[in-house]
Amino acid sequence: MFEDKQMPITLNLTGSxxxxxxxSFTGHDALNEPYRFDVDLISSNPxxxxDSLTGTAAWLAFGVEHAGVHGLVDGARQLYAxxxxxxxxxxxxxxxxxxxQARQRRVFTGLSVPQLIIQLLENHGLNQDSYxxxxxxGVYPPRDWCVQYxxxxxxLLQRLCEEEGIHFRFEHSPTGHQLIFADDPASFPERQSAIRLQRDESTDNQPAIGYLSERLTMHAGTDTHDPVWHRCRSSDARSLTTAQSDAQGATNQPFDTGTDTSRPGDEEAHHRQTSARTLERLRCERRHIRGWSSHCALTSGQIIQVLGHPVTLFNDQWLLVKVRHWGKQPQVLEGCDPHDMAGILGAAVTAAHEQQAPWIVQLSRLPELETFEHGYRTGxxxxxxxxxFRPSCTHRKPGVRGGQQVTLMADAAEFGRSGNxxxxxxxxxxxxAPSSPEDHTCWALADLPDLAEVSVSELAAGDRLLVRHFDSDPDKPVICGVLAHRTAARVAESPETAILLNGIHLEKAPANIHLNSMDDLLFEAREDLRLSTAKATFELSSAGITITGPRTVTLQPCLLPEVAPARSPNTLRWEDDLRLTEHPGLQGAPLANxxxxxxxxxxxxxxxxxRLxxxxxxxxxxxxxRGxxxxxxxxxRELSARYCRSxxxxxxVHPDRCITLQDYFAQNxxxxxxxxFMEQD
Incomplete structure (x- = not known):
């Protein structure tokens, strides 16, 4: 790290x-967004x-009052040699x-939003000290299911926070940064000293605000985004009008407070909370107040007191929602070769024109921020x-196009009700494959009286179904068809028989089981096993295997040698190999050649x-x-040992795609x- 009394902006790379x-540097931080700072550095070594700096912890100090940002090196490159x-x-x-890192498809069940957030953080190695x-x-009841598609x-984390009105921000210190979640406006920290508005910087060297104003614009009259699927509640079914018993009565009837004075349940309280926070979010989206300052300790999530503004309305307490940082100290180039100086400044200007968020572009167009050449500025x-404050819903829920194949996890007698x-x-x-039938289960609506010639009452666990999604919402599946019901295999029910479909233990033998080419069906039975279709019967017993149909075949058991012959190391069964297909879950056409x-x-x-x-x-x-x-x-075996280590x-990696093996195994x-695979010798 280079230190100089004339250079207050420094970068300390841990262990480097x-x-x-x-x-110079530029950076932005905002509520409910990860921050990012791009730091331009010079060195005599070309x-x-x-690449060795990737993942290194760093502390960027840019002023007094221990102001700075802690982060991990996310990228490093050379701009000019x-x-x-x-x-x-x-x-x-x-x-x-x-x-x-990667896009995923998962279903979470029985978790509240805070529990979901904690699970997402801990899955990526963020321990309890980092958040x-x-x-x-607020009230956050468990969700029946939540689909990540x-x-x-x-x-997903940002979308859940926006749906529930939860905000998050960061706190920095030279040794680390911490992620903080909250839903109470009183949780924002307040600066102890006020900041005055001062347009003439030559009169005082103290940091001040140089500009603060509000921009008035027209807004859309409707909000088409519905972040939460409000399920039908009993209170919604009440009639909005009642018949008057006395036709001659006055129209200004006395107010009836009602007889139900009990405290609302979690579902009712959450519904009211969602409505109130939606209104608060709309109010926040209709205010556009911006400014700039030379104060270097301003970060998003702080409350500042402004004094000295000519408009009395602005002499108030304000919450910093979005902050853009600029720092320049060209004095480090003094005495350098003019050719190198021109190349460095030209490369820095070219790299600064990369694509940026709209709010960053708007702040950059403030006159003072476009012209300053030395020091520190904040927009x-x-x-x-x-x-x-409630965050805007900028992270929309992905849409599901087309049909999805599913497996039914219960008989029709165990179905629940949702309205009609x-x-x-x-x-x-x-x-x-989950550890039990209840894990990762989504509840689909089956509101059609007839599904592909099969009534809803005839559906049984293990049936193969086709679902589509209302409004393309992954949380709103609707059963729209039954796949290959007439060719299903019928299983003889026995209390001694255990059936596992794709690793899921079925509590009772279903009447029908539908299998596709990638499904795994496992039977564990102490007695004889008998499977039947419309044209054939399959019987497995200690005496052998008998297949009865147009042609009867009987296979007698044979004695295996005590030592099985060794398999060549150059042969591998298809089911043991990795496979590439168009869609996760080994679905779609294989990616051949x-x-x-x-x-x-x-x-x-x-x-x-x-960089590899x-x-x-x-x-x-x-x-x-076959892919x-x-x-x-x-x-x-060698890949298994490497995977266990890292x-x-x-x-x-294959054309246009890169997926970690951890994600590949989770999906397929x-x-x-x-x-x-991991226990191979």
Missing amino acids: PMDLRVL HLDM GTCLSLYRISLAPSLLNLE RFEQPV DETDLH FCVLPWAMT AWRAPVRYDWQI RIWYIVFMSIPGLAHLP EPRHFLYEGRTDE YLGLTCAQM PKHLCL WSEQRLRA
Whole structure:
């Protein structure tokens, strides 16, 4: 780290001996968003290994009062290589950005939103010291189910916070940063000293606000986004009008307070809370107040007191919602080679024109922020502290197009009711096998009297169904058809028979079981087993296997040798190999004749492929006509050992796609299959 009394902006990289001096930086932080700071640094060494800095903790200090930002190096690159000086750019981001690695499809059941958020954070290694929840004031009942459909964990976390009106922010110190969740406006910290409005900077060297005003605009009259599916409640069914018993009575009837004085339940309280917070969100979206300051300790989530504004209305307490930071210290280039100086400044200007969010662009157009050349500036958006802050719903729920194949998890007699429709528990084909039938189960509406010539009352556990989604909402599945019901196999029910479908234990033998090419069916029975279809019967007993139909076949049991012959290390069964298909869950057409690689990546993602060295490429090949990679048994054993050591850093790469093996196994393999893979010798 370079230190100089004339250079208050410094960068401290933990454990790094590199001599890097800060030329300038830009950054933004906002409520309910991960922050990002891009720092331009100069060094006399044009051959620094910037890739080695990825994931390094850093502290960017930019002023007095211990102001600064702590983060992890999310990216590092060289912008200009000169003879005497070179320019580098390092990007700092929070550990929360780990949740943006890959898109997933999952179903969560029986969890409240705070519980869901904690599970998402802990799945990515964020321990309890890296986040905290302020004392909540709202009601968050468990959701029957919550579907994550082709969205990252970060997108899901932000969407849930926006739906429930929960905000999050960050607190920084030289040793770390902490993520803070809250729903109470009183939880925002307040600055102890007020900040005065001062338009003439030459009169005083103290940090001040140079501009603060409100922009008035026209807004849309309606809000088409409904973040929460409000299910039918008994109170909604009450009639809005009542017949008058006395036709001659006055129209101003006395107010009837009602006889129900009991406290509302969690569901009713949550419904009222959602309505109130939606109104608070709409109020926040209709205020556009912005300004700039030379104060270096302003961050989103702070409450500041403004004094000295000519408009009395603005001499109030304000909540910082969005903050844009600029820092420049061109004095570090004094005495440098003019050619290098011109190249460095030109490269910095070119890199600064990268795509930015609209609110950042609007703040950048303030006159003072466009022209200043030295020091520190902050552009910000604020709201009155008296106005309750609720985040805008900018992270929309992904839509589901087309039909989805599911498996029914219960008989029709166990269906629930939702208004006038039935609710049937189903499990999508792209879900991993849960430990019990209740885990990861979604409830689909079955409100049609006849489904592909099969009535709702005839549906049984194990049936294969087709669902679509109302309004393309993944949380609103509706059963619209039964697949291959007439060709189902009939199972003889026996109390001694255990049936596992895709690893799920069925409590009772269903009347019908529908299987596709990728389903696994396991029977465990102490007695003889008998399966029957419309044209054939399959019997398994200690005497052998008998298949009765147009042609009867009987197979007698044979004695196996004590030692099974060893299998060649160059042969591998198809079901043991990895396979590529169009959609997760091994669904869709196979990706045949496609080049693939299994690589080691410290940070997964296609954007980081150019940084890999030859030693990072572990296996490569081309898929066959069925989409299988063609790994040998020896390669699978070696891959198993590598995966046990670093499950989050092994990636499967093929054209336009990069997925970690951890995510691949979660989407395509059952827990039993993954456990067998990891326990290989």
